[in-house]
Amino acid sequence: MAIALNERKWGDFNGSSPLIAVYNSFHPLTPEMEALIDAHTFPISFRKNRYIISPIDRNRYLYLILKGVVRGFYKDDGTEITTWISRENEIVGTIRNLWTNEESDEYLQAIEDVDLIAIPHDLTTALYENFYEANIIGRKIMELHYKAACDRALICQLPTVKSRYRHLLTAFPGMVDRVPLKYIASFLGVRIETLSRVRTSEKNI
Amino acid sequence: MAIALNERKWGDFNGSSPLIAVYNSFHPLTPEMEALIDAHTFPISFRKNRYIISPIDRNRYLYLILKGVVRGFYKDDGTEITTWISRENEIVGTIRNLWTNEESDEYLQAIEDVDLIAIPHDLTTALYENFYEANIIGRKIMELHYKAACDRALICQLPTVKSRYRHLLTAFPGMVDRVPLKYIASFLGVRIETLSRVRTSEKNI
Numbered sequence: 204m205a206i207a208l209n210e211r212k213w214g215d216f217n218g219s220s221p222l223i224a225v226y227n228s229f230h231p232l233t234p235e236m237e238a239l240i241d242a243h244t245f246p247i248s249f250r251k252n253r254y255i256i257s258p259i260d261r262n263r264y265l266y267l268i269l270k271g272v273v274r275g276f277y278k279d280d281g282t283e284i285t286t287w288i289s290r291e292n293e294i295v296g297t298i299r300n301l302w303t304n305e306e307s308d309e310y311l312q313a314i315e316d317v318d319l320i321a322i323p324h325d326l327t328t329a330l331y332e333n334f335y336e337a338n339i340i341g342r343k344i345m346e347l348h349y350k351a352a353c354d355r356a357l358i359c360q361l362p363t364v365k366s367r368y369r370h371l372l373t374a375f376p377g378m379v380d381r382v383p384l385k386y387i388a389s390f391l392g393v394r395i396e397t398l399s400r401v402r403t404s405e406k407n408i
Numbered sequence: 409m410a411i412a413l414n415e416r417k418w419g420d421f422n423g424s425s426p427l428i429a430v431y432n433s434f435h436p437l438t439p440e441m442e443a444l445i446d447a448h449t450f451p452i453s454f455r456k457n458r459y460i461i462s463p464i465d466r467n468r469y470l471y472l473i474l475k476g477v478v479r480g481f482y483k484d485d486g487t488e489i490t491t492w493i494s495r496e497n498e499i500v501g502t503i504r505n506l507w508t509n510e511e512s513d514e515y516l517q518a519i520e521d522v523d524l525i526a527i528p529h530d531l532t533t534a535l536y537e538n539f540y541e542a543n544i545i546g547r548k549i550m551e552l553h554y555k556a557a558c559d560r561a562l563i564c565q566l567p568t569v570k571s572r573y574r575h576l577l578t579a580f581p582g583m584v585d586r587v588p589l590k591y592i593a594s595f596l597g598v599r600i601e602t603l604s605r606v607r608t609s610e611k612n613i
Binding site for chain 2 (some may be wrong): 277279280282284285286287298331335338339341342345346348349350352353355356357359360361362366389390391392
């Protein structure tokens with residue numbers, strides 16, 4: 204019965220959750236783990252500009268991005284601070300309550316129409332508690348996220364707007380064509396007018 | 409024989425490596441893991457301003473800070489970019505080659521006289537490969553490092569120098585008394601003159 208349901212749910216995805224292939228690329232999963240992932244993850248889509256998570260909701264999921272671009276942001280005295288911008292094949296969620304159902308003051312917003320796989324925190328917790336393989340996968344994924352977060356910090360610590368912009372072009376090719384300039388300026392910790400000027404002068408080189 | 413050696417090595421530390429207590433606080437270690445950690449970690453000290461790691465050396469260790477403050481930095485066109493500043497009970501190392509012996513362009517420098525425990529990458533790898541508990545501990549420590557890196561990025565994305573400085577005072581109380589202003593300015597991605605002005609005006613509130 205559960206298997207029939209899963210086949211229907213994942214009919215458009217070669218019959219199983221796309222998350223399985225992602226996790227398998229870090230460490231082989233057991234059949235029990237794959238069955239749990241098929242049963243508890245699910246596809247979900249959001250239109251451009253919609254909030255995927257906001258502080259009003261108690262967030263209970265991480266999301267694997269299949270298509271589209273998502274940004275994370277906070278509000279600081281009414282000003283939006285874009286903290287990260289992610290795209291296809293990345294796993295995103297609120298940072299402060301990584302696998303827990305606590306409240307968070309973070310927003311996740313679709314920058315384009317997005318297709319996601321929702322990963323319930325309860326599933327993540329169950330995998331960690333019951334399968335040592337999950338901790339190997341989790342450790343490796345956290346290492347990648349850690350390096351990415353360090354790169355984000357480094358970009359904002361570069362001394363000139365020009366060097367930040369150039370670093371961004373290398374780290375995330377295509378971002379400037381997919382993401383509104385105001386979000387990129389906030390992500391880089393610079394004023395939009397300054398970034399706009401730098402972008403124009405870099406184009407003319 | 410090995411036990412006698414370890415007793416001598418850890419005589420000043422209640423008989424065993426201080427790293428054991430740190431790891432045990434995340435998940436219980438097995439006796440075999442504790443023996444490996446006692447045998448392969450070791451205490452080491454550096455005087456203020458000395459480089460703990462520089463790109464000239466091939467780095468083979470992470471370090472647990474027992475006493476003192478350490479900063480990590482890169483050079484960007486000859487300018488030093490301070491990427492992080494860490495203190496007691498934190499584990500530090502180069503970011504790009506987390507547990508591997510590859511080359512990295514990062515420096516680690518003692519900001520005060522520091523006492524450290526060196527953790528060989530070969531030990532970390534052996535623990536991950538042979539003990540599932542190590543992956544639980546590694547995953548939990550990486551989560552903490554990930555959140556800390558996100559906080560570092562967020563500080564530099566705040567729109568004003570004043571808000572960055574205030575966030576820093578909360579995130580790392582006492583840093584401004586222990587760390588030269590030039591490193592803090594670089595860490596915050598601001599000019600030293602601007603930071604100095606903000607610090608003076610904040611003191612007078």
